[in-house]
Amino acid sequence: MNALELIGITKRFGSTEVLTGIDLCVDEGDFVVFVGPSGCGKSTLLRIVAGLEEQTSGNVRIAGASADGVPPAKRGIGMVFQTYALYPHLNVADNMSLALKREGLPRAEIERRLAAAAEMLELGPLLKRKPAALSGGQRQRVAIGRAIVRAPKLFLFDEPLSNLDAALRVNTRIEIANLHRALGSTMVYVTHDQIEAMTLADKIVVLNAGTIQQVGRPIDLYTMPANLFVAGFIGSPKMNFIGGDDALRAGAHTLGIRPEHLTLAANAPRWSGTVRHAEHLGSDTFLYVRTSAGELTVRVAGEAHVAIGQPIGLSAPDALVHRFDDRGLRLGQSSAG
Amino acid sequence: MLAAHAVLIAYTAVAVLPVLFIVMNSFKSRRAIFLAPLALPGPGSFDLVGYTTVLKTGAFGSYFANSLIVTLASLAGIIAFGSMAAFALAEYRFRLNTLTALYLMLGIMIPIRLGTVGILELMVAGHLVNTLVALILVYVASGLPVAVFVLTEFMRTISDDLKNAGRVDGLSEYEIYFWLVLPLVRPAIATVAVFTMIPIWNDLWFPLILAPGEATKTITLGAQQFIGQYVTDWNAVLAALSLGIFPVVGLYLIFSKNLIRGITSGAVK
């Protein structure tokens, strides 16, 4: 049984189509991340799953049952919002138990679930506080707790880390991953940050302009991007794209090479150029090299001693060169140089 | 900075002194009012004769009660119906949204008094002349446009996430309005309340036209007629004026902090 099934979902606002024919199945227990640039429709899709937005056409099935026309509270979902969306006039305990009270659960059961969630998220000492008296990270945990107490069939996360500072973001990312392991529930997570997607997901759904570009395990998206969009979106620094004769010789319209797959070659380099700029990160060095094929980014492990303006030769193993046709779709791995 | 203070102090004097003279002299004997109008009431000049005349003669208790009922009932109607409409306009996408909003806000530009002929006709037909209901209906209708305008702007600023969290937690649309959104727009509601309350309490036109009867007279109309009758009794006139000033100033001093915060927090820009 699929935890979530989307069948031909389309959404139009007036005359603009923001989602076009989305088909997707999510297995029980999977952590699925919707990722894409802003405006790609990922949040709208999540809101349709939640029942906060109504699809123009298509069907949503949650845990095998049709969710079309079912109000959000009856879909068996728990949701964590980007801005936390805690009720400002309720304390932490009441924020977390509101939905349970609405469902009419017995008081003892509510208490039990509240205690369990508070324990898991270390919210115990905060239960009587109002949201205004909490830090950003604490609010985030309450928002997650509010979803957990409902023991939902499906967890929905809408960019939950984007309002946290960089250090807290990494911590919370790990907490969410631990939570998934501990609960084993199905989770759908929306983000524009490909690092979050790569680190959290069992399965990534890359969206662009209202359509699914590719669905797959993070490592598959990295090693075998289905098209130019996915190739450029996943991975940082961005993949280098080379067109023109170089590509034609390889039987493609465009070649794609990740910066970490370009190597400095003193003898018989495939491309040669001059170093225009270098960024020294300690663990890596990013070189921006002007070549006849355009500007290429090179990622060298550790510290590379190069001077600006220095001539340099670059190569890449054929197995790691991606080839795309004139529609931007992936061709098989390059065989000829 | 000194020049700024000089200008502000000067203008503050212009604004406050006339009011002060009225109140001050209302506590003086008739002789003192004319002999030394600029002096504070002292042991020799203190006299409450004006107030005793007013309280003996006019039915000010009943006028005051009428004004209170009309103002509070109108305010309740404006806030309740105005905030409901504002919520619908701010929250939902529907085909007639913009048109409805424009229609409701038309009234900001058109004084309701221009429809007086038609309003009187309507109240006569509904047997509502000389009832407080007539006044309340008129004030609710005339207060709605501004209330809808201000509250819609304000409600748009409330996070969608919060309302959606409520929906996921099983709140109905009515509960989201009443229980989530209303408490959050309280500052805006306070601003709207004060700004709509003042013209209702102070209005002379509609009480004069729709409810001039003794039983339904408001304090503004009552005071106007009382003063008209007692023009020559300066003590009584000054006392009546002061009685009109006290409640307003008292309320204002209590609410002024919130009021100014409400205006400056972006409700009216």
Place this chain on the structure above:
Amino acid sequence: MTRVPPRTRRNRTHIVVFLAPAVLIYTAVMIVPLFETLRLSLFTTSGNHFVWNGVANFGVLFFDERQSLGFWNALRNNVYFFVIQMLQNPIGIGLAALLALPRLRAGAFYRTAIFLPTLLSFVIVGFGWKLILSPLWGVAPSLLGAVGLKGLFAPYLGRESSALTTLGFISVWQYVGVPMMLAYAALISIPDEIIDAAEVDGVVGIAQFFRVKLPLIWPTIGMISILTFVGNFNAFDLVYVTQGALGAPNYSTDILGTLLYRTFFGYQLQLGDPNMGATVATMMFLIILAGVCVYLFAVQRKISRYQF
């Protein structure tokens, strides 16, 4: 896979429930009577019936001496009153500019005090000033004497030449708090960084107000002006309280509001006429409409709004 429309459309009755009370009351008590008034201006009363009269009522209002003298006089007075009334905007904005100065102490006190008269009813304001300006009572002469201007005193409200001007200034005195508050709110919502940048660029003091702040609050000033224009037609109360329904002395303070009142309800020897009353109201409506249109299409378009 064929796309199937969702089976159940969600219930949307709550939108109607939220809108219905406001729309119904507003329509029944404001809009319908307004149009009824406009309609009645095209009829005349014969016995108990309204009879179609075309635009004849307007002809009477404009050209029949018994009505037209009063109408043109009231219109002229109304325009004059509006011009005086507009003085409240520069004064109010000036005060707001001072109040919005950073590090000004006691600002809340000034704001509270200057806004105070706005809260009082016309009855209190009108009678209060009538007493203060009364030659019987010595307040105004003594005050003028205190600053050495005793010779300037005159029974301002009682003289034809000065009564309307005096009323205009009383109205400015009462309402200066409104433009002050709105302009103040607009001024303090200008981001500090913009002001800081102006300071760094050497745009300070008066120049800062005219070159930086004023352009940023033009939209507010436009709105204040149009509100003043509309509110000006509500000035009935002040005239009625201080000078009576006839706009004494000798109609010199008669404005459209008092004219409407007399025409509709009658006063002393004059009989009330709902149709002529409606005609006066219609003219006021058209004037306001014209003013608002000029504002919307000519003025507001030239004003740029800035997002901070």
